[in-house]
Amino acid sequence: MANFDVIVVGGGPGGYVCAIRAAQLGLNTAVVERDKLGGVCVNVGCIPSKALLHSAYVANLVRHDAKDFGVEPGTVTLNFGTAIKHSRRVSEQNSKGVEFLMKKHKVTVIKGEGVLAAGRKVKVGNETHAAAKAVVLATGTRVKGIPQIGLEINQTTVISSDEALFLETVPKTLAIVGAGAVGTEFADIFSAFGTKVTLIEVLPRMLPIEDAESSATIARVFKKRGIDVLAGVKVKAATVGKNGVILELEVGGNAQKLEVEKVLMAAGRALNTQNVGLEAAGVTLDERGFVKVDQHLRTTAEGVYCIGDIAGPPMLAHKGSREGVHVAEVIAGQKPHPIRYDNIPSVTYCHPEVASIGLTEDQCKEQKLEYVVGRFNLSANGRARAANETEGFVKIIRDQKYGEILGAHIVASHASEMIHELAVARENEYTVEEIELAVHAHPTLSEAVAEAALDAMGRVIHG
Amino acid sequence: MATKVLMEALSPTMTEGKVMKWLKHEGDQVHAGDTLAEVETDKAIMELSARGDGVLRQVVVPEGSTVEVGKLVAVIARPEEDISGIAAATGGQKPRPQPAEPKSPEPAEAPAAEAPGHRDTAARQLAPKAPPDTPKPEKPQPEPQRPVQPGERIKASPLARKVARDRGVDLAVMSGTGPGGRIVKRDLEGATAAPLTTHPSAPLRAGHAPRTAPGAVRDVPLSQIRKTIAKRLVQSLAPIPHFFLTSEIDMERAWDAREALNALGDEQRISFNDIVVKAVALALVQHPECNAWWQDDHIRYFSDVHLGMAVAVEEGLITPVIRNAEAKSLREIAIESRDLVERARARKLKPEEYTGSTFSVSNLGMFDIEQFTAVINPPEAGILAVGTMAPRPVAHDGELVLRRRMRVTMSCDHRVIDGATGARFLQTLKRMLENPLAMVW
Numbered sequence: 001m002a003n004f005d006v007i008v009v010g011g012g013p014g015g016y017v018c019a020i021r022a023a024q025l026g027l028n029t030a031v032v033e034r035d036k037l038g039g040v041c042v043n044v045g046c047i048p049s050k051a052l053l054h055s056a057y058v059a060n061l062v063r064h065d066a067k068d069f070g071v072e073p074g075t076v077t078l079n080f081g082t083a084i085k086h087s088r089r090v091s092e093q094n095s096k097g098v099e100f101l102m103k104k105h106k107v108t109v110i111k112g113e114g115v116l117a118a119g120r121k122v123k124v125g126n127e128t129h130a131a132a133k134a135v136v137l138a139t140g141t142r143v144k145g146i147p148q149i150g151l152e153i154n155q156t157t158v159i160s161s162d163e164a165l166f167l168e169t170v171p172k173t174l175a176i177v178g179a180g181a182v183g184t185e186f187a188d189i190f191s192a193f194g195t196k197v198t199l200i201e202v203l204p205r206m207l208p209i210e211d212a213e214s215s216a217t218i219a220r221v222f223k224k225r226g227i228d229v230l231a232g233v234k235v236k237a238a239t240v241g242k243n244g245v246i247l248e249l250e251v252g253g254n255a256q257k258l259e260v261e262k263v264l265m266a267a268g269r270a271l272n273t274q275n276v277g278l279e280a281a282g283v284t285l286d287e288r289g290f291v292k293v294d295q296h297l298r299t300t301a302e303g304v305y306c307i308g309d310i311a312g313p314p315m316l317a318h319k320g321s322r323e324g325v326h327v328a329e330v331i332a333g334q335k336p337h338p339i340r341y342d343n344i345p346s347v348t349y350c351h352p353e354v355a356s357i358g359l360t361e362d363q364c365k366e367q368k369l370e371y372v373v374g375r376f377n378l379s380a381n382g383r384a385r386a387a388n389e390t391e392g393f394v395k396i397i398r399d400q401k402y403g404e405i406l407g408a409h410i411v412a413s414h415a416s417e418m419i420h421e422l423a424v425a426r427e428n429e430y431t432v433e434e435i436e437l438a439v440h441a442h443p444t445l446s447e448a449v450a451e452a453a454l455d456a457m458g459r460v461i462h463g
Numbered sequence: 464m465a466t467k468v469l470m471e472a473l474s475p476t477m478t479e480g481k482v483m484k485w486l487k488h489e490g491d492q493v494h495a496g497d498t499l500a501e502v503e504t505d506k507a508i509m510e511l512s513a514r515g516d517g518v519l520r521q522v523v524v525p526e527g528s529t530v531e532v533g534k535l536v537a538v539i540a541r542p543e544e545d546i547s548g549i550a551a552a553t554g555g556q557k558p559r560p561q562p563a564e565p566k567s568p569e570p571a572e573a574p575a576a577e578a579p580g581h582r583d584t585a586a587r588q589l590a591p592k593a594p595p596d597t598p599k600p601e602k603p604q605p606e607p608q609r610p611v612q613p614g615e616r617i618k619a620s621p622l623a624r625k626v627a628r629d630r631g632v633d634l635a636v637m638s639g640t641g642p643g644g645r646i647v648k649r650d651l652e653g654a655t656a657a658p659l660t661t662h663p664s665a666p667l668r669a670g671h672a673p674r675t676a677p678g679a680v681r682d683v684p685l686s687q688i689r690k691t692i693a694k695r696l697v698q699s700l701a702p703i704p705h706f707f708l709t710s711e712i713d714m715e716r717a718w719d720a721r722e723a724l725n726a727l728g729d730e731q732r733i734s735f736n737d738i739v740v741k742a743v744a745l746a747l748v749q750h751p752e753c754n755a756w757w758q759d760d761h762i763r764y765f766s767d768v769h770l771g772m773a774v775a776v777e778e779g780l781i782t783p784v785i786r787n788a789e790a791k792s793l794r795e796i797a798i799e800s801r802d803l804v805e806r807a808r809a810r811k812l813k814p815e816e817y818t819g820s821t822f823s824v825s826n827l828g829m830f831d832i833e834q835f836t837a838v839i840n841p842p843e844a845g846i847l848a849v850g851t852m853a854p855r856p857v858a859h860d861g862e863l864v865l866r867r868r869m870r871v872t873m874s875c876d877h878r879v880i881d882g883a884t885g886a887r888f889l890q891t892l893k894r895m896l897e898n899p900l901a902m903v904w
Contacts, residue, residue, distance in 0.1 A: 337642055402625040404648070429620030429647055 002108075004030045006331060007122045007131040008138055008324075009114035009276065012039020013046075013317040014308030015138035016098050016107075018324030023105040025332035027133065031107055032114035032124055037098040038091075039140055041317040047094050048165050049185055051087035053349050056192035060225075060351065065388050080193050081168045088166075114139075116277035120303045123277070134303050134331045137283070137291060138324065139276055141269035141309040150238040151177065151265060157245050158238075158263045161186065170195045171261035175247055177235055178267030179206035181348040184218065186264055188350040191227050198228040198258060200249070202267075205231045207348060211360040211409040213395060218354060218411065221391055238263070271310050286312075295338070296330050297323055305331070319344050343426050347416040352392045355419035358407030358426060361397055370400040374432065374456025376463055378412055381451075382443040389413040394452040396422070396432060403431035403457070412445055421449055432456045465540035465549055466515030468499060470524075472532045472650065473509040474814045476636050480504055480511075481529040481687060482536060491519045493539055500536070505691035507810045511536070518542050521549075529687075532638055619646035626651045628763075631756070631819040631842065636694065688779045699838050703757075704877040707836050710889045712896045714852050714867040720899040729794070735869075736772075736826050737797045739849055742895040743824055744768040744788035745902055750888040754821050755879050756842035762879055763842075771820030771840060772800060774807045781807050782840060784820040828852060834870040844879035847892075848872040869896075 006022045008015045011033030019031040036043050062073050102109050112124040120131045143160035145153040153160050159167075164186055170193045176183045179201035187199045199206060199222070205215040206222075206229055219229045230251065239246040247258045271289055278285070282301035286292045290313075291306040293299055299306050305327045308320030322339055329336040348354040364371045374396040378384040384392070392411035399406055408422040425435055435453040440446050454460045470480045481503040487493050498510040499519070517539040524536040540546045617634045619627070623646045627634050632651060639646035717738055724733050747754040747768045756763045768789040771782035783803035785796060806812050822844075825837040828851040837848035852869040859866060871892070875885045895901045 402622055402629070404622050429622035429641075431621050431625065434621050 002030070002127075003130050003132060004028050004108070005131065005133045006030070006136065006328070007032065007114075007120075007129055007134075008136040009116070009122060010039065010138035010140055010272075010308070011037040011098070011109070012138060012140050012308065012320065013041040014140070014320030014324045015039070015136065016102070016324075017321040018136050018138065018307060018328050019107045020101060020105045021325045021328035022331060023107050025328060025334070027328075027332060029105075029107045030110055030129065031102065032110045032112065032122060032129075034111070034113045036095045037102065037109065038095040040142075042094045042098060043091050044162050044165055046317055048087040048091045049161070049182075049189070050349060051090045052083055052165070052189045053185060053351070055083035055086065056189045057351055059192040068388060078193050080170045083193070084166060084168070113275075115275065116281035116283065116301075116304070118280055118282065131303070134305055134327075135281075136324070136327055136331075137276070137299070137304060137306040137310065138308045138320065139272040139310055140320075141271050141315060143265065144268060144270040145265045146177070146235075146267065149235060150240060151235070151263060152240075153265060154240065157240055157243070157261070158265065160265050164264055172196065173260040174198070174262050174264060175200060175245070175258055175260040176264045176266055178265070179229065179231065180208070180266065181346075183264070183266035184348050184350050186266060187222065187227050191222075191225055196226070196228075198230060198260065200233050200235060200247075201229075201231045202234050203231065207354060209346065209360075210348070210354055210356055211395065211407070212362060213393070214354045214356065214409050214411050217392060218348075218350060218352075221352065269309070269315060273310055288312075297327050298330075314341075314344060314346065316344065316346070340427065343423060345419045345423050347419065349416060352389060352411050352413050353415035354409075354411050355415035356407070356409045357419055357423050358405065359397065360407060360409070361395075364397055364406055369406060371397050371406055372400050372456055373397055374452045374454070374460075376448045376451040376455055376460065378445070378448060380462050381445060381448045383445050383447070384412070386443070387413065394418070394448040396435075396449075396452045396456050398432045398456040403433055404429070405432060405435075408449075408452075410449075412448070414445055418446055418449055421446060465520075465538055465544055465546050466513070466517060467535050467549060468511070468513065468537040468539060470502070470530050470532050470534050470536050471511060472638060473502060473511070474504045474507065476633065476691060477504045477532060477687075478636065478638060479529050479531045479687070482511075482524050482526055483508060484526055485522060487513075487519045489519055489522055493517065493519050503687050505687040507812060507814075513539060515539050517544075520544075520546050617646070618644060620648065622648050623651055628758070629819070630815065633698075633841075686778045688776070688781070692779045695840070696838055699841050703839055703841065705836075705839060705874050706877055706882065706885075707872055707874055708882070708885050708889055709834055709870060709872040710893055711855075711868050711870050712893045713857070714869045714896065717896050717899050718852075718867055724793070731794055731797050731801075733793055733797050735828070735852060736824075736849070737793055737800060738896070738899065739826070739847075739871075740770055740772065740785065740788060740796055740800065740824060741791075741793050742892055742899075742902060743822070743847055744770055744785075744791075746888055746892040746895060747822055748789045749891050750884070752884050753845050753875075753880055753888045755844045756821065757844055757876055757879050758842060762844075765821045767821070769819055769821045771817075771823035771843070771846075772803065773823060773825035773837070774804050776808050776810065781812065781817055782820060782823055783807050783812055783817050786819075822846070824849060828869070834872050836872050837874050839874050839876055841876075844876040845885070846874045848874065 005027040006029045008019045008031040011031045015031055016037060019029045022029040041047060059078055063076050066073055110124050115123045116135060117123055120135050122129045122135060143153065143162050145151045145158060151158055155163050161182060170190055173196045174190050175198045176187050177200050179199045183199060184207060187197045191197045205212065206219050207215045222229050234250040235247055236250050237248045244259060244261050245263045249256045249258055273285060273291065281304055283299045283304055284292050291299055291310050293306050293311050297305050297307055297311060307323035307327055309315040311323060326336045326339055343357060345355060345357045361373065376394050378392045379390040384390045395409040396405060397407040398404065405422060405426050410418050412418060432453040436450050440450040451460055451462055455463055483501040483503050485500045487499045493513045494516050495513055497513045499513050500511045502509050502511045519537060520540045521538040524530050530536060538546050538549050618639060619634050626648055634646055637646050637650060640650055641647035721733055721735065721738060751764050751766065754765045754768055767787050770785045770788040772785060773780050773782050785799055788796060820843060823840050823846040825846060826849040827835055828849055831851050834850040835848050837846045839846050850870040852867050854865040855868040856863055857866050873885055873889055
């Protein structure tokens, strides 16, 4: 039995960041991980999928756009296996990087499944470890299928992202169930490598949590690329065979059949809240199944904190990491700046990328806010034209009276990099005026942000 | 999982609050949202609500005591929970006791023991040393910041500055809850979000007691409203280059007009003050150069007239605002001002109902004051002091006759309004009141 100040259960982006911050604050910290450090994010999530998305980008660039730029590549051969190898290499590097960080910060890594016990104790195998100050629960989520309609993940014809990230070859046809960020990104990847993709979303539009204009733009781009986007469509049942799946769909009240080689499940994730000793430790769940936490992420058990996916939405790595830092600081007796859950950027890394922060225009309408929309299309941006990436826009929703930035939505090749200007602005309560006052370098995509801010004030220059 | 109950900023200008009455007592079960206590802010009596569930375990601040915003006033926790660390961790700060009894001038009673310096030092020494496992407060905990001293840079977000400018809130007297005590939008919103309580001003006489011995002195603690008045007025008279213009107005025709209107039999009677308010609003539309705010590096002129109306209340005065008075009918003004005055006296005004005025009127006519000068309510550039209406001998059509006359005195901020500018405004006002039909012309 070893004693620590803090034990973090789960070494994903929430847990390992929490451990580093706790160690920085002088706490003797251990992190328990059953698999590889870095969790889903580093190993079977954010990082490897970004590597594949880059492969997809290069594939589309070389096949379609290169000749416009004066580069004629001749016959192009696509090798998905090599793309997967590259993505695995990136994942491994990152996981090693996390291991190195643990050593650097003198965080003890305990391999195995961590199970909570009463009184700030964690059992790993036969060992019990005690935490003098706090236990932090960061066990995350895993993929899930929909067994009720016959779509249980069988790892061959019905797969999840866990399998998709290791395929040697691409299927000829693929149905993706769920058109949120994960489904949309995989549609982009597989379509670029030659798969005929059908993207199915039960809600009325793809990327349902994004602004309706962002959804519409990506749907249009995807259709142009030959991806079938079926929104407002329900999968009623599935017949899973050895070499394929037949999906029964309900499209606008009509039954339809879709036969595909594989189905990729990308609708929701299962919470890792079973078999982690919640009951023994006195940790209770809320009515939606998330661990019940207060504003400082304290659970119902004294000295037990919870962060990341299982502490509630949004299920995003960067949200989990921030919670990890917050909790470490609370444990160390500091008073961290409260987390602003309404100011967490959301990004989908398809091409072009979709990024957003704050309210959508529909939400502004629902809340009866008085707002003005500032918009700038990339077709008028020099840098975007230079790269033939003119599909997209920057949309800033400002409060009519004071210019407060209520929400911002970007569709652009590098939207993920552009959104942070607006995140900083919102965190510090800058208004559209302050955005525009800062000189933006020319020529950049970020000029479109400044122009959208100007448009919100009724004085756009290039629009 | 104890919840610290802290003194909250219940109005935009509130820096401290006085616990008037505990509605929950030690041992009572409380739920988030329950009203725990009534708190006297600088302008009104507001409710302090619970931010967590549990039992009210400890009342730290007794009734009648004043504490700064952000200080601990009570602790909510589970019945068996150990809360002994909480009061100590918060700094053991003591509320300032209010002298309930008249103090006799005994030297031993000198207030040195409670000198603010002493208290603050004690609080600072203890405050940061909270043990790491002390439960943290439920609410994002601002370090209570002292209001900004003159000449110091005010830390506020651009959005908060815009909101404050729009509402006429003085950021210098506010405390911020953002990083490093920065004033953020939330700090300006807290005021309107808090529910107002209906509360007659009954407990306000706490400090009053009969004289006991000849020559005895009586130390009356400053009520929050009195402190605000003091702070605001020093901000006014000292730095503002005031000048004054007086004009005597013939009110015979206004008298006739009022008689005629009230003879219509409407339930809503019109007062002379209503007529003056309406005339001032219309005159300001014609002279927007007087309907302005001094903003240090610029002057803001308004096209709308939001007229502040000084109202005497038990403990001092407050200026509720008739918004867009220029666009309202005399009858609307009468109804609204009656309502505002009543609620001002009951101390039920919401913060947005007494802030944001662009010009003010103060009327002491009912006290038979012939004329007086009023102190400008910054950042406004002017205020009109209205005296009593009385029959005075004047030359009229070549004859000496008695006519109803009323004197008004305008206080002007010379940085905004020059002598002739103010005089022209008064001329228009006089013309309107002497010929009320001009108001509908």
